[in-house]
Amino acid sequence: MRLFAVGxxxxxxxxxxxxxxxxxxxxxxxxxxxxxxxxxxxxxxLVSTCNRAEIYASAESDTxxxxxxxxxxxYNGVPWDAVAPHVMVYRGAKAVEHLFRVAAxxxxxxxxxxxxxxxxxxxxxxxxxxxxxxxxxxxxxxxAFSVGKRVRTETHLGEGAVSVxxxxxxxxxxxxxxxxxxxxxxxxxxxxxxxxxxxLKAHDVRQLTxxxxxLDTAERLAQHLGGRAVPWSLxxxxxxxxxxxxxxxxSTEPVLxxxxxxxxxxxxxxRPLFIIDIALPRDVEAGVGKLDQVFLYNIDxxxxxxxxxxxxxxxxxxxxxxxxxxxVDKFTAWLQSREVLPTVIALRQRFDEIRLAxxxxxxxxxxxxxxxxxxxxxxxxxxxxxxxxxxPTEQLKSTRDETLAVTYSDAVNRLFALxxxxxxxxxxxxx
Amino acid sequence: xxxxxxxxxxxxxxxxxxYLVHFSKRDKxxxxxxxxxxxxxxxxxxxxxxxxxxxxxxxxxVGTTAAVSAFVWLLGLAYLYVELTTxxxxxxxxxxxxxxxxxxxxxxxxxxxxxxxxxRSPLFTIxxxxxxxxxxxxxxxxxxxxxxxxxxxxxxxxxxxxxxxRLPSLQTLDVMNGRAVVVGWLFLTCGLIIGGVWAMxxxxxxxxxxxxxMGIRDPKILFALLSWVIYSFxxxxxxxxxxxxRRAAWLSAFAFVLVLLNLVPVGYFLTRSHNF
Numbered sequence: 218m219r220l221f222a223v224g225x226x227x228x229x230x231x232x233x234x235x236x237x238x239x240x241x242x243x244x245x246x247x248x249x250x251x252x253x254x255x256x257x258x259x260x261x262x263l264v265s266t267c268n269r270a271e272i273y274a275s276a277e278s279d280t281x282x283x284x285x286x287x288x289x290x291x292y293n294g295v296p297w298d299a300v301a302p303h304v305m306v307y308r309g310a311k312a313v314e315h316l317f318r319v320a321a322x323x324x325x326x327x328x329x330x331x332x333x334x335x336x337x338x339x340x341x342x343x344x345x346x347x348x349x350x351x352x353x354x355x356x357x358x359x360x361a362f363s364v365g366k367r368v369r370t371e372t373h374l375g376e377g378a379v380s381v382x383x384x385x386x387x388x389x390x391x392x393x394x395x396x397x398x399x400x401x402x403x404x405x406x407x408x409x410x411x412x413x414x415x416x417l418k419a420h421d422v423r424q425l426t427x428x429x430x431x432l433d434t435a436e437r438l439a440q441h442l443g444g445r446a447v448p449w450s451l452x453x454x455x456x457x458x459x460x461x462x463x464x465x466x467x468s469t470e471p472v473l474x475x476x477x478x479x480x481x482x483x484x485x486x487x488r489p490l491f492i493i494d495i496a497l498p499r500d501v502e503a504g505v506g507k508l509d510q511v512f513l514y515n516i517d518x519x520x521x522x523x524x525x526x527x528x529x530x531x532x533x534x535x536x537x538x539x540x541x542x543x544x545v546d547k548f549t550a551w552l553q554s555r556e557v558l559p560t561v562i563a564l565r566q567r568f569d570e571i572r573l574a575x576x577x578x579x580x581x582x583x584x585x586x587x588x589x590x591x592x593x594x595x596x597x598x599x600x601x602x603x604x605x606x607x608x609p610t611e612q613l614k615s616t617r618d619e620t621l622a623v624t625y626s627d628a629v630n631r632l633f634a635l636x637x638x639x640x641x642x643x644x645x646x647x648x
Numbered sequence: 649x650x651x652x653x654x655x656x657x658x659x660x661x662x663x664x665x666x667y668l669v670h671f672s673k674r675d676k677x678x679x680x681x682x683x684x685x686x687x688x689x690x691x692x693x694x695x696x697x698x699x700x701x702x703x704x705x706x707x708x709x710v711g712t713t714a715a716v717s718a719f720v721w722l723l724g725l726a727y728l729y730v731e732l733t734t735x736x737x738x739x740x741x742x743x744x745x746x747x748x749x750x751x752x753x754x755x756x757x758x759x760x761x762x763x764x765x766x767x768r769s770p771l772f773t774i775x776x777x778x779x780x781x782x783x784x785x786x787x788x789x790x791x792x793x794x795x796x797x798x799x800x801x802x803x804x805x806x807x808x809x810x811x812x813x814r815l816p817s818l819q820t821l822d823v824m825n826g827r828a829v830v831v832g833w834l835f836l837t838c839g840l841i842i843g844g845v846w847a848m849x850x851x852x853x854x855x856x857x858x859x860x861x862m863g864i865r866d867p868k869i870l871f872a873l874l875s876w877v878i879y880s881f882x883x884x885x886x887x888x889x890x891x892x893x894r895r896a897a898w899l900s901a902f903a904f905v906l907v908l909l910n911l912v913p914v915g916y917f918l919t920r921s922h923n924f
Binding site for chain 2: 370373376377388390391392393394485486487488489506509510512514518521522525
């Protein structure tokens with residue numbers, strides 16, 4: 218039994234192809250059912266995110282790789298020619314390593330992003346639901362989850378915001394603890410203002426206030442976001458009431474000048490004000506940031522934070538890779554010992570059969586011995602067999618190289634003419 | 649006896665080192681170990697104070713060394729309470745360093761001072777304990793203030809680094825600082841009133857030179873009254889004129905320097921009324 222990872226990801230396929238390959242569209246269970254109907258693998262799990270569509274399968278023969286590739290193409294209605302050049306195939310330990318790296322966030326577009334582990338968990342849950350998993354994938358995925366958990370707790374790989382909007386939210390949380398109960402003022406009603414509004418709304422802010430030079434557009438956006446619009450002339454009061462101000466107007470002149478903010482700050486006393494200037498050219502005078510209790514960040518500042526966080530993450534990658542390697546070793550050792558186990562058992566059975574047969578054959582010669590001496594003979598022969606088998610058993614079990622293990626296993630099977638418990642499909646399998 | 653006397657100090661110092669490791673490495677296990685060590689230090693300290701009480705038959709609060717010891721013990725307890733209720737461990741690095749430094753004094757001179765007849769009143773114990781508890785509260789406010797300023801500077805300078813990843817939010821620090829000052833002020837006020845009432849009772853009945861020195865001109869009393877004025881202003885300023893955040897942080901940091909001066913150097917060298 219071998220493990221395979223077959224699929225496309227942001228590393229192998231362009232975004233147009235990734236968009237058209239989506240197993241989750243009609244539900245993972247439907248896709249899994251269609252896959253298992255083809256009977257190409259013993260066990261299978263489908264991992265589908267916007268950046269990857271991958272099949273993890275355990276099967277006897279290597280044809281599963283091609284079959285999985287074709288399934289990806291046919292199930293999603295994308296011509297094979299368009300899919301084939303982008304399909305990646307990993308076998309054995311490489312497949313294990315790939316899944317572990319995916320679960321750890323090492324294979325993500327943004328290294329260390331936290332969602333992927335949850336997506337892998339969902340993929341596995343869906344597969345157990347429709348019963349396409351088995352002993353190997355069960356162990357594989359539970360190991361993958363523990364890799365993800367170890368990387369999260371033992372390294373700082375996932376720390377620090379790596380997008381501008383998350384960096385802004387993280388900053389707001391460092392100033393105000395949480396965003397609930399905060400008043401947010403958005404200046405401008407364009408696309409950027411809208412995006413920011415949607416993002417902030419998702420964080421349960423108390424009130425979204427939108428102000429723009431034309432009240433109409435502000436009102437429209439306010440309606441869309443479930444906030445309120447304030448005429449430009451009342452900007453001063455709105456500023457005083459706000460905790461966070463996001464400026465995204467198309468103005469060529471700064472709309473928030475130092476005197477204006479200074480005046481708005483006076484009745485606020487020491488209540489902090491967090492101003493995020495995402496407009497280009499800038500909406501807020503640089504001097505505003507010098508005012509006490511005012512924290513001013515523009516888009517460049519936020520980008521610099523993101524850059525710093527990203528470079529901090531790269532220093533953590535090595536530590537995460539080490540964890541992945543350790544866990545891959547652990548898993549492949551388990552898989553290997555599982556693989557050679559039938560051979561080991563058969564070998565022991567064979568030797569013991571010979572021993573017992575010989576004892577029986579010599580029955581007449583042993584007859585004159587007393588019961589105690591016969592027991593001793595039995596014990597000695599048993600010990601000899603044990604001693605003879607000790608080294609070969611250890612060698613078989615400890616072979617880490619997959620193909621070597623199969624070769625050894627095959628050789629032992631043939632040399633001792635063993636009957637593998639696996640039965641009919643065993644001898645002379647083409648590969 | 650020597651070993652039991654040094655044990656709290658050793659444990660406070662070990663806790664301080666572990667809290668610092670936890671703070672710099674952000675290692676969860678180190679954090680748990682640090683809390684365990686500090687709890688151990690407080691338990692050992694409680695045991696020591698209990699033994700001393702049994703030995704001499706009264707609470708060992710006579711003299712500056714004993715006061716420092718009780719202060720360390722109360723601050724350790726108060727900090728542990730805050731840590732366990734807020735699940736915030738970052739402040740421990742600052743608090744335990746202060747504890748370890750101050751714990752040297754009682755370890756060097758562990759024998760409880762003899763209580764003069766003068767201090768037999770239960771008012772003495774209440775006065776000392778409420779003053780010391782107030783100081784412990786102010787120590788927490790001091791640490792919260794310092795960390796607030798450090799974090800504030802990082803965010804303001806747009807250089808998010810060491811403290812940004814280790815400290816709770818500015819608002820959290822500010823709110824906790826405000827609470828610590830309120831609690832401290834309440835106990836300080838009680839302690840001062842009890843001390844004043846009791847001193848007035850003694851004035852009539854005792855001719856002890858220390859009792860005669862109990863007045864506003866004694867540095868120990870002057871400093872205590874001065875810190876009461878400053879903390880009262882901090883309370884008033886926060887509520888009435890909106891001095892929260894950075895101003896409140898600086899104020900509580902500065903005021904505690906005064907408290908600490910009063911507790912140690914003034915207590916040892918300058919006072920004529922409190923040198924028991």
